[in-house]
Amino acid sequence: MANVVTTWYIGQSLGIAAPYYNLALVIVVLLLFWKLFRIPTKLYKLPWKFLCAGVLVFVVEEIIVIAGLLTEETHFVFGFFEMAIILLFIYMLLLQREYIKHTT
Numbered sequence: 001m002a003n004v005v006t007t008w009y010i011g012q013s014l015g016i017a018a019p020y021y022n023l024a025l026v027i028v029v030l031l032l033f034w035k036l037f038r039i040p041t042k043l044y045k046l047p048w049k050f051l052c053a054g055v056l057v058f059v060v061e062e063i064i065v066i067a068g069l070l071t072e073e074t075h076f077v078f079g080f081f082e083m084a085i086i087l088l089f090i091y092m093l094l095l096q097r098e099y100i101k102h103t104t
Contacts, residue, residue: 026058051092064077
């Protein structure tokens, strides 16, 4: 019985702390994006902008989780956030594929 209770407390603790760690790591990623977008090159950056938009959607999702704005009845909203992230990533990959086709 003690093992089950300990496991439950560890899982609950991780569930509370993980969104904060995610946001801390995303801050580092956003700083890297900022540095990438400031580089004055002819690099094809449009797919990277869509990737950055997906990361920003993730930030909004994590802020909502931390703030506890959603109740049990409105948890379906997270599906929309995940769908937006996936669609942005797929579109990013398709843009890159088209760019590679036209440059080679």
